[in-house]
Amino acid sequence: MTGKLGYSAAIVSIGRCVTKRDDAAILTALQLGAIASSRAIQNAGIKRRQIGAFFTGRCPTSYRTLQYNQTxxxxxKIAPVFNTEVTAHGAGALGxxxxxxxxxxxxxxxxxxxxxxxxxxxxLKDKVGQNAAGESNPQFEAPYGPTTPSLYAQVACRYLHEYGATSEMMAKVAVENRHWALTxxxxxxxxxxxxxxxxVLNSRMIASPLHLLDCAVNYPGGISTAFIITRAELAHNHSNPTWIAGFGQQTTHEWISERMGAYDLDVIGHEPNLTNTGCATAARQAYEMSGLKPDDIDIVQTSAPFSFVHLMMLEExxxxxxxxxGPFVMDGHIDFDGGLPFNTMGGYLSFGQMAQGLYNLHETIDQIWGxxxxxQVPDAHVGLVHGHGGILASHSVMIVSRERA
Amino acid sequence: MTEPSIKLEDWAQGISMRAGPVSLGLYQPSPETMEYWHGIERRELMLRQCPACQRCFHPKRIVCSDCGSSELTWVRASGRGSVYSFSEIHRPPSATFATGVPYINGLVRLEEGVHLFTRFIPEPGPVRINAPARLDFRVLESHWLLPVFLVG
Structure with a gap:
């Protein structure tokens, strides 16, 4: 069944709108979304009445409203017959x-x-407090004073313990991410x-074992990215369609402590643990759907807000x-010079993280179209994008290709 | 410091959690978890248990994920466990918690098989994976009386 979905649709247009903290006139999330969407519709050369489905990520944290999709x-002024808001934390963007x-x-x-x-x-002015409250269970975790890094650090603690990874291995990822961000x-x-x-190792400790430079940077602004998708027969009418070769998504829990209440699931195994994630399932489905394997991937973007998450995701x-x-990155396999092109925007650690976004997908499409x-990564034709959110709770993987298989 | 007394009628309104002028949401003691909070007032840690298959669950569970029963009962935890994971927090989430840094939050594995998020206090320490942990109750920086675990 998955074989039928692979390469069955394409992205035929993109619209982007960016605002920065030091811009003369900063934009709201709603302004960004409206402008990016309008650009995507215009770039596609279609009329607004032709938009039959409209899917938005979750309501922006900086523009709280019920039913954001409707807003x-x-x-x-479109009239879709199929519309909804997709949550699943950061994975909902690719969703x-x-x-x-x-x-x-x-x-x-x-x-x-x-x-x-x-x-x-x-x-949002108080990002540390706001993020901590958003990522922790308000009843069973928040009263203990967690921060977002300290919640992810529970997984880091186990990952280092179970697999013998080191702080140096985590730091290596931050070093390579930074190289890309400079470009x-x-x-x-x-x-x-x-x-x-x-x-990285000398930067101040935030929540052990995570130092400051092991952590994502809050993006100093806002970005909206909008995409127009159509099926194969119509995609051929548009120039440069980017084929959606395969995709997958899986969510395993909400709240890090509740993750340990999950057991007897294929992705986790019999015993509860923190280190097997839905990314593995999402990737397997995406590879099967596309008929591709890791060796076929020219460029990779991960949604990883802390250095150790990159190590886990490279595995998954x-x-x-x-x-x-850890050994994979220490051996130079994601080096800016000569390794797998990995997080070519600089990743969350150096590009910056901004909640649920599709900017990773936009970057991948820019790369595969030169x-x-x-x-520019030479000869990049096939890209893989990973989206994740909620303390490794929800994962999406999408493989896009310049050529149709 | 005052120890808040949780009342059932509080839940729908919740207890506002703010960061400066920004509302972050609510602490939500709710009807289905009131016995957990009442247990804390008695210095008891209460878990959910399935009467059919005896499996213990996180205090927030509503149905048994093994046999599907919705008749879960409350059971008092022994208070014995071990450290599953932990992190020492140096940068606090808010001014309220700044008085306590560095402090250690983590997951405790109870001998009933349930994992809970908690505060680890190194008495005598050190806090490390698999170290034995025993239940105590302390008023933390949040001014809430909460179950914590003494390690070492």
């Missing part, structure tokens, strides 16, 4: 595109518009210079064996 739909593939293949609609937008980097025009750390493993995505993410100025 944005109202700005665009909007997955739903779009199913919608356009149903034959009930021709074009789907997918958009995520967030501007928390300019509108990206929108990266938060673009002007902050290269860093070394020693810089099949680029190395379980537990070998439009990544100043950071």
């Amino acid at each position: 944005l739909l109202n700005e665009l 909007t595109i997955e739903l779009a593939v199913l919608a356009v293949n149903s034959g009930l609609v021709d074009y789907a518009l997918c958009v995520t937008n967030e501007a928390s980097g300019v509108w 990206h025009p929108h990266a938060a750390m673009r002007n902050r210079g290269a860093i070394t493993i020693e810089d 995505l099949g680029f190395c064996k379980k537990g070998e993410g 439009q990544a100025e100043g950071r």
Whole structure:
């Protein structure tokens, strides 16, 4: 069945809108979403009446409203017959595109518009407190004073214990992420210079074993990315369609302590643990659907807010064996110079993280069409994008290709 | 410091959690978990248990994930467990918690098979994976009386 979905739909247009903290007129998440969506519709050369499906990420943290999808739909004056908001934390961003593939293949609609937008980097002042409250169980975790890094650190604690990874291995990821950020025009750390493993280890401790430079940077602004998706027969009418080769998604829990109440599930195994994630399932489905394997992937973006998460995801995505993410990066396999092109925006650690977003997918498409100025990876035709959120709770994987199989 | 007394009628309104002017949400003692909070007032840690298959669960569970029973009962935990994971927090989430840094939060594995998020206090310490942990109750920086675990 998955074989039928692989390469059955394509992205035929993208719209983007960016706001930065130091812009003269900063935009709200709703403004970003409306402008990016409008650009995507115009770039596709279609009329708004042709948008049959409309999927948005979850309501932006900086623009709380009930039924956000309706609020944005109202700005665009479109009338979809299939619309909803996709949650699943950061994985829900790619989830909007997955739903779009199913919608356009149903034959009930021709074009789907997918958009995520967030501007928390300019509108939310207390990000440490806000993030901690959002990521912890308000009743059973928050009263103990957790921070988001300390919640992820529970997984890091176990990962280091179970697989023998080290702080140096985690730091190596931050070093390579930074190299890429220095080449990206929108990266938060673009002007902050290269860093070394020693810089990471000497940066102040935030929540053991995570140092400051092991942690994501809050993106100093907001980004909206909008995509138009259509099925194969219609995609051929558009220039440069990007084929959606395969995708997968899995969610295993809500709240890190409740994850330990999950057991007897294929992805976790019999005993509860923190180190087997839904990313493995999502990746397996995406590879099966596309007929591709890790060796076929030219470029990879992960949604990893802490250094050790990259090591785990390299394993879950099949680029190395379980537990070998550390040695894999220490051996140079994700080096800016000569390794697998990995997080070519700089990753969450140096590009910056902004809630639920599709900017990773946009970057991948720029790369495979040779439009990544100043950071172009040669001969990149197939890209893999990973989305994740909620203390490793929800994962999405999408493989996109310049050529149709 | 005052120890809040949890009342059932509080739940629908919740207890506001704020970071400066931004509302972050609510602490939510709710009808299905009231016995957990009442247990804390008695200095007892209460878990859920399935009367059919005897499996113990996190205090928030509503149905048994083994046999499907919705008739879970409350059972008092022995208070014995071990450290499953932990992190020493140096940067606090808010000014309220700044008085306590560095402090250690983590997951305790109870001998009933249930894992809970908690505060580990190194008495005598050190806090490390698999170290034995025993239940105590302390008023933390949040001014809430909470179950904590003494390690070592």
